[in-house]
Amino acid sequence: xSCNSCSTKTVGLAEYASPNxxxxxxxxxxxxxxxxxxxxxxxxxVTPHQAMxxxxxxxxxxxxxxxxxxxxxxxxxxxxxxxxxxxCANKKLTVVAEAGDGATFGEGVNHFVHAVRGNFDITFLCHxxxxxxxxxxxxxxxxxxxxxxxxxxxxxxxxxIHPQRLALSLGATFSARIFSGDIAGMNRVFQAAIAHKxxxxxxxxxxxxxxxxxxxxxxxxxxxYNINETDHDTSxxxxxxAAAEDINEKVATGILYQDPNSVPxxxxxxxxKDLGAELIDEVKTYxxxxxxxxxR
Amino acid sequence: xHIQNRFVVKVSGASGQGxxxxxxxxxKAIKETGLYSFGYREYPSLIKGGFASFQVDFxxxxxxxxxxxxxxxxxxxxxxxxxxxxxxxKDGTIIHSVIGLQQSEEQQKYFSENNIKVVFVPAQQLVKExxxxxxxxxxxxLGVLWQLLGLSFDHLIEVLxxxxxxxxxxxxxxxxxxxxxxxxxxxxxxxxTLGFEFHPEIVDEMIISGNQAIALGAVAAGVRAxxxxxxxxxxxxxxxxAAISHETGMFVKQIEDEISVASLTVGSSFAGTRxxxxxxxxxxxxxxxxxxxxxMTETPFVCVLAQRPGPATGLPTWTNAADLLLAxxxxxxxxxxxxxxxxDPQSGYVLTQVAHNLADVYQIPVILLTxxxxxxxxxxxxxxxxxxxxxxxxxxxxxxxxxxxMDRYRSTENGVSLRWLPGQCAPTFDANSxxxxxxxxxxxxxxxxxxxxxKRMRKLEDLKKVLPDPVLHGEETADIVFVGWGSPKLAxxxxxxxxxxQGGSLKLSYLHYEYMYPVKPEKLQQLAEKAxxxxxxxxxxxxxxxKLIRMESGYTPDDLLLKNxxxxxxxxxIVAYIQQSEGxxx
Ligand SMILES: Cc1ncc(C[n+]2csc(CCOP(=O)(O)OP(=O)(O)O)c2C)c(N)n1
Numbered sequence: 089x090s091c092n093s094c095s096t097k098t099v100g101l102a103e104y105a106s107p108n109x110x111x112x113x114x115x116x117x118x119x120x121x122x123x124x125x126x127x128x129x130x131x132x133x134v135t136p137h138q139a140m141x142x143x144x145x146x147x148x149x150x151x152x153x154x155x156x157x158x159x160x161x162x163x164x165x166x167x168x169x170x171x172x173x174x175x176c177a178n179k180k181l182t183v184v185a186e187a188g189d190g191a192t193f194g195e196g197v198n199h200f201v202h203a204v205r206g207n208f209d210i211t212f213l214c215h216x217x218x219x220x221x222x223x224x225x226x227x228x229x230x231x232x233x234x235x236x237x238x239x240x241x242x243x244x245x246x247x248x249i250h251p252q253r254l255a256l257s258l259g260a261t262f263s264a265r266i267f268s269g270d271i272a273g274m275n276r277v278f279q280a281a282i283a284h285k286x287x288x289x290x291x292x293x294x295x296x297x298x299x300x301x302x303x304x305x306x307x308x309x310x311x312x313y314n315i316n317e318t319d320h321d322t323s324x325x326x327x328x329x330a331a332a333e334d335i336n337e338k339v340a341t342g343i344l345y346q347d348p349n350s351v352p353x354x355x356x357x358x359x360x361k362d363l364g365a366e367l368i369d370e371v372k373t374y375x376x377x378x379x380x381x382x383x384r
Numbered sequence: 385x386h387i388q389n390r391f392v393v394k395v396s397g398a399s400g401q402g403x404x405x406x407x408x409x410x411x412k413a414i415k416e417t418g419l420y421s422f423g424y425r426e427y428p429s430l431i432k433g434g435f436a437s438f439q440v441d442f443x444x445x446x447x448x449x450x451x452x453x454x455x456x457x458x459x460x461x462x463x464x465x466x467x468x469x470x471x472x473x474k475d476g477t478i479i480h481s482v483i484g485l486q487q488s489e490e491q492q493k494y495f496s497e498n499n500i501k502v503v504f505v506p507a508q509q510l511v512k513e514x515x516x517x518x519x520x521x522x523x524x525x526l527g528v529l530w531q532l533l534g535l536s537f538d539h540l541i542e543v544l545x546x547x548x549x550x551x552x553x554x555x556x557x558x559x560x561x562x563x564x565x566x567x568x569x570x571x572x573x574x575x576x577t578l579g580f581e582f583h584p585e586i587v588d589e590m591i592i593s594g595n596q597a598i599a600l601g602a603v604a605a606g607v608r609a610x611x612x613x614x615x616x617x618x619x620x621x622x623x624x625x626a627a628i629s630h631e632t633g634m635f636v637k638q639i640e641d642e643i644s645v646a647s648l649t650v651g652s653s654f655a656g657t658r659x660x661x662x663x664x665x666x667x668x669x670x671x672x673x674x675x676x677x678x679x680m681t682e683t684p685f686v687c688v689l690a691q692r693p694g695p696a697t698g699l700p701t702w703t704n705a706a707d708l709l710l711a712x713x714x715x716x717x718x719x720x721x722x723x724x725x726x727x728d729p730q731s732g733y734v735l736t737q738v739a740h741n742l743a744d745v746y747q748i749p750v751i752l753l754t755x756x757x758x759x760x761x762x763x764x765x766x767x768x769x770x771x772x773x774x775x776x777x778x779x780x781x782x783x784x785x786x787x788x789x790m791d792r793y794r795s796t797e798n799g800v801s802l803r804w805l806p807g808q809c810a811p812t813f814d815a816n817s818x819x820x821x822x823x824x825x826x827x828x829x830x831x832x833x834x835x836x837x838x839k840r841m842r843k844l845e846d847l848k849k850v851l852p853d854p855v856l857h858g859e860e861t862a863d864i865v866f867v868g869w870g871s872p873k874l875a876x877x878x879x880x881x882x883x884x885x886q887g888g889s890l891k892l893s894y895l896h897y898e899y900m901y902p903v904k905p906e907k908l909q910q911l912a913e914k915a916x917x918x919x920x921x922x923x924x925x926x927x928x929x930x931k932l933i934r935m936e937s938g939y940t941p942d943d944l945l946l947k948n949x950x951x952x953x954x955x956x957x958i959v960a961y962i963q964q965s966e967g968x969x970x
Contacts (some may be wrong), residue, residue, distance in 0.1 A: 140655075142808045145817065152814050153825040158806035159814040162647070163677050163826075169644040173651020173659065174806070176635060177609060181655070181807050199647075202640040241666060260735050359629045360638070367635055368656035368805065371606040373771050379600055380768060381629060383590040 101126055104184040115305070117217065117268030117294035118148055122155060124274030125184070125213070129157075131275065132282050134182045137299035144187030144196075147221035147296075166194025173210040176354055177367040179209065182282060185303045189216040191248045193229035204258040207216045207286040209352035211278070215268075216251060217296035219301060223298030235302050252332035252344060256325060261350035262288035263328065264343045267312045268295055269305055273341060280343055284371070286350040290375045296354065308339070323348060330359055387882060387956065389443050391578055392451050393529065395611050396437040397460030399427055406458075406522045409868040411591050411762050413530075414442045415538035416929060418582035422874075423762030424450040424589075424952070431617070435464045444580040449730060449875040450761060452954035456532070456576075458525050466491075474498045477527060477573070481507035481521055497767045503572045514564040516557055521559045527565020533711070537566065553814025577649055594618040594758035597729030598688055601736025602660050603628075603769040607633040607686075609635045609652040611645045616681075616700050617756035618662040618690035644668035646674035646687070647784040649938055652813060654683045656778075656805035661724065662688035665707045666697070668751075675749045676715030681815040681841070682744035682793065682801070684750075688736070691755045691852025691870075692948050702904055702950030703756035705870045706924035711751040712901045712932060713919040715730055720746070720799070720835075722851070723901035727873040729763050731898055737772040745777035745841050753900070755923065757871040757952040778803055784810040790822025792879040795835055797841030831950055844902050851899045861914045866963060867941065868921040869897040869929055872953050876921055879958035897929065905937035912939065918963070919943040 104126040110119045115214055125248050129139055139157035142147040145164035158181075162170045171185035190199050192214045203210070219227040219237060227237040227244045230251065234243040242378035254261045262284045274292070281288035281341045293312070295305040320340075328345035395406045407423055414421040421442040428434035428783040439448050453473035459465045459480035469491050472478055478500060485504065487495070495502055505528060507521040516524070523544075530540055541559055548555045600620045602610060612622040626636045639645045645661045652659035663671065668689050678685035691707045693699040711723045722742050726732035732754060779787065779802050788794075791802045792813040801822075804810050814824030819833050827833060854867075857877055866876045873896050880892045895908060912918045918941040920930040925948035934940050945961055947953055 112921070137809050137810050138807060150826070152816060152818075153823075154892070156812055158812045159816075159824065160651075160681070161814055161816040162650075162681075163673055163817055166643060166647050166674065166677075169639070169647030170651040171653070172644075173611075173648035173653075174655040175651075176648070177652040177657040177659070180808055193455060194764060199644055202644065210396055214960035229573040267791075283586055357635065357637075359633060366657075367652065368610045368807075369634070369773065371658050371775055371776065373606060374603050374632065375602050376600045376768070376771070378631060380592075382590050383596070384588050 095333055097135070098326065099130050099133060101130050103136050106130065106156055107152045108154045110154050112147060112297045114146070114148065115297040116241065117292070117296065118151060118215065120268050120271050120325070121215065121260065121274060121294065122151055122290055123139050123277055126155065127275045129182070130280035130281060131279055132182070134282070136178070138182055140174055140181040140183045140354070142174065142183065142185040144191040145222070148215040150185050150190055155170045156224070157195035164205045165171070166197040166199065167191065168196060168203040168212065171210050172189070172206065173205060175209050179366060180352060182183045183209065184211045184213065186213045186215065188221065189214065189218060189230045190220040190228040194366070197229070201258060204255055204260045204287055205287065205358070206353045207261055207350065209282070209354065211281040211285055211288045212290065213278070215231045215294045216290050216291050217294040217300055219296060219299045221296055221299060232302060250335065256329050256332065256345060260289050261286040261347040263345045264289065265293065265332065266341045267290045267293045269309055270312065270341065272302070273314060277309045277343060282289065284350065286352040311337065312341045313338060314342045315340040315344065322346050362368065386885070387451055389445060389446065389580070390441055390451065390574070391443070392405070392439065392441045392454040392469065392473070393458070394437050394439040394454035394468065395458045396435060398463060399434045399436045400432040402461050402519065403436045403438050403460070406526060407440060408762065409540070409547060409958065410440045411527065411541045411764070413540040414440065415589055415591060416543060416587050417535050418584045419444055419580055420586070421764050422447050422449060425760050426555055427701050435461070435462070435467045437464065437468060439636050444583065447878055449955040450876040450952065452484070452956045456529065458529060460521065460537045470494055472498070472500050475540070476500050477909070478502045479505055479525065479573070481525060492679065501572045503570050505568060505570070510564060510568065511561060514560060516561045520558060522559045523561040524565040525560040527567050529970070530562070530751055531566045532573060532576055533578065554740050554857055557606070567604070567820070572614065575673070589760050589764050591764050593620065593760055593762055594729055594732045594754055595690070595760065596724060597732040598726065598736050598752070598754065600768065601733040603632050603634065604892065605658060605737040605740040606774055607658045607660045607740065609657055611637050611639050611648045611659065611661045612663065613639055613642050613645050613667055613930040615664040615667045617692055617759040617969040618664050619686060620760065621662045621688060623927040625816065627901065633811065637919045642670040643717045645675065646671035649687070650674055650678050650683050650685055653685060654681070654806070660686045661686070661964045664690050664692050665694050666712065668707065668710065673716070675721070676717055676719065677817050678723060678749045680817050682747035682840070683815065684740070684747055686739045686743050686752065687752050688752045688754060690759050691753060693948070699950040701756070703871070703952050704923050704948055704950060705753070705755050706928065706948070708753065708900060708928040711753060711930065714751070715847035716832055719840055720748050720847065722748060722750045722847060723753065723898050724750065724896055725869045726758055727870050727896065727898070728758060729765055730769055732758065734772065735898060741772065741775040745775050746800055746847065747777070748843060748897070755871050757923070776932045778805065784808055787811050792823060793820060793836060794822045797914065798846040798938050799839045848902045848904065850903060851889065851902065853894050853904055854897045856893055856895050856907070856911070859891055860893070861891065862893040863916045864917045864962070865891070865911050865915040866921050867897070867908060867918060868894065868896045869900060869968035872921040872923055873954045875953035877956050878955045879962065882955065882959060888966065890962065892962065900929070901932070903932055903936040905933050905939055906923050909937065909939055917942045919945050921945045921953065921958070923947055
């Protein structure tokens with residue numbers, strides 16, 4: 089099913105353009121994220137036919153029809169297992185999944201846990217704006233303690249989830265953090281994530297001008313730094329955990345951890361790892377007599 | 385009630401005593417001798433203790449149902465004795481190995497009133513004396529049983545050899561235990577005169593469970609990904625497919641929960657392979673939002689829903705068929721879907737393949753219902769039917785070039801649009817769970833929203849036209865027309881056969897439904913006009929199919945024969961119902 093015209097040509101940014109108008113709030117971090125994603129796909133030579141972009145439900149998911157590529161816009165909280173199912177069935181696709189912090193650490197936190205464990209070959213862009221944008225600014229699992237939100241007028245009382253601590257503790261083979269105002273940084277990190285073999289977790293510190301008044305664009309801009317310009321060793325998980333800890337004063341961004349020997353899910357599967365073919369190319373009638381003969 | 389030309393053996397004990405394997409051995413050896421059998425399992429939802437049984441009804445004629453009473457009961461534990469003593473028929477025999485077993489007054493009364501003999505076999509001691517392992521008590525008792533039945537030991541030994549093929553070191557010892565059992569004597573144990581005619585030509589038949597047949601249906605249909613989370617009675621589809629996965633190459637995965645199971649199934653199917661998942665009612669509840677997603681994105685989705693009694697955890701290891709309405713109405717919003725119901729291995733095998741063809745061609749969710757009674761019973765069958773031709777409904781490779789941007793969800797006459805796959809050089813689209821236009825772009829406008837909703841729903845109208853009518857067993861004009869779906873077919877058709885053989889005066893027929901939804905009431909209504917009485921037989925508490933039929937057609941049957949205690953219909957119960965109706969007629 090590989091396409092000759094796709095594999096020989098070079099892809100341009102214009103091919104990812106969509107005629108549909110963007111609907112995000114002015115100043116939303118999603119604009120920059122979408123630009124950087126297109127740049128990264130193009131730089132990695134992925135054509136829209138080879139790109140499988142999977143969107144959760146939320147403000148970010150409202151962008152599913154505002155970019156080209158094959159797309160799946162699923163249910164709230166559930167995009168990771170759908171993306172995993174796609175990635176297992178056709179390893180040739182470049183599968184990118186996107187979801188908000190509400191979807192990732194609230195509704196679908198179990199899926200995140202198991203997607204990390206499984207190391208499915210997916211790039212996962214988690215839009216962490218520290219609130220539920222699309223439903224008008226309720227608290228999410230990453231909203232900071234005591235911050236008052238829609239439906240939490242007295243402030244959030246539960247301890248927030250620290251996405252990097254969680255991902256790294258689960259054994260993530262790729263964990264990065266980047267700020268939605270840093271398009272060049274996103275482009276660089278997204279490319280590394282796309283090239284990574286396995287589950288590449290990218291937490292995007294996304295500003296939300298409408299509902300997140302606590303950590304606006306400027307707040308992040310003043311605090312983020314590129315850890316990949318320091319002597320940080322990205323193959324050292326403990327160092328990554330330490331570097332990722334601070335989310336208040338000096339906030340490390342870039343690739344925090346990458347396992348250079350990462351083996352993705354399908355390559356760990358005893359039945360499938362040595363079979364070259366894709367599941368999508370194997371649908372045909374199979375003879376069952378080897379099995380029925382044992383029942384006689 | 386004893387049924388002519390049938391003999392019923394039940395083996396019972398605690399869970400963990402190997403009851404199931406004794407039962408399996410009996411079924412296989414019965415077949416090898418040239419007789420027909422049906423094996424029915426009961427077991428509790430625990431690993432050690434409680435009570436479990438395996439009942440084998442056998443005959444010189446084909447059968448696929450159980451009697452409510454057995455002629456010979458083997459008992460290996462006290463708890464099994466107290467649960468099953470009353471399942472022994474008049475003039476029957478209980479053989480037990482429970483040292484110091486005390487019989488209650490009530491039990492003694494039952495035994496004397498029904499002329500039942502209770503015989504203790506000191507199996508532990510005899511096994512020890514013969515040099516066997518304590519676990520070989522089962523084999524010893526099997527030897528006792530076989531000798532009483534007067535069946536050939538050669539066949540039984542053959543089966544044992546095959547069962548223990550991977551543990552050759554225990555074969556000799558097991559044969560020795562069989563022989564020790566064979567020579568066991570007790571004045572109360574008299575040989576049984578079966579009087580059966582043997583059919584040596586059937587020794588090559590298969591013994592298969594409903595779940596194995598569904599699993600093989602998936603193999604034949606080209607399913608390349610099977611996802612599940614363990615839940616009785618669906619689990620053995622997962623374990624069987626996993627066991628043969630190195631041969632089939634199928635990607636078989638236990639996933640973290642049923643929401644993820646359904647989501648992976650949608651994902652893999654969307655990518656273009658054939659994927660399937662299986663669960664029971666509780667797991668299916670969790671999947672329903674994703675079923676709705678599959679319908680909205682027009683992604684083929686096939687799920688096996690193996691029923692057991694609910695609500696909630698219910699009776700986890702028992703049978704019923706009370707999730708028909710759950711399947712027919714699962715998920716939020718209104719959308720087309722197909723619900724199918726298996727009744728035995730043959731239909732499970734065929735319908736699994738049909739489910740995939742329908743899901744692919746119509747791009748809809750298809751739910752295949754089965755029940756614990758079908759899933760885990762042991763059926764003796766000649767063969768599975770031939771495989772069904774695969775229909776995928778995908779745009780051919782050489783047609784990709786002519787595709788237009790809006791084709792993916794374009795409105796068509798029968799509601800089915802062109803489908804192609806991610807990765808293909810063709811216009812890209814958005815499989816959007818938000819309401820959408822032809823290319824999947826989001827819309828909130830009233831006109832396109834109405835148009836695409838109606839497009840999807842038109843599939844249901846087309847399906848109603850193409851899905852087959854229910855199948856009639858028996859005569860068009862009958863005194864009683866039984867109507868059913870799922871496992872009641874087994875008991876009802878066996879009962880009708882017996883009734884006819886015995887020269888009963890009523891004319892009986894049975895209308896069997898496999899295509900449950902969209903509902904096809906026409907044939908039923910035609911038959912009902914000519915029938916004296918129409919009776920729905922359902923293994924649930926409220927007559928769900930009768931309700932569904934009434935909802936879609938206004939038709940109400942004359943009577944409902946329902947059962948909802950975790951047990952299947954026994955053939956004897958149906959015969960009793962017929963005899964009672966006969967009495968009323970006379
Ligand atoms: C099952 C379900 N529950 C709730 C919703 C409503 N809902 C839509 S988006 C959303 C939260 C979005 O927050 P997040 O995932 O952080 O994404 P954001 O909008 O901030 O990008 C919720 C609760 C839904 N669509 N489905």
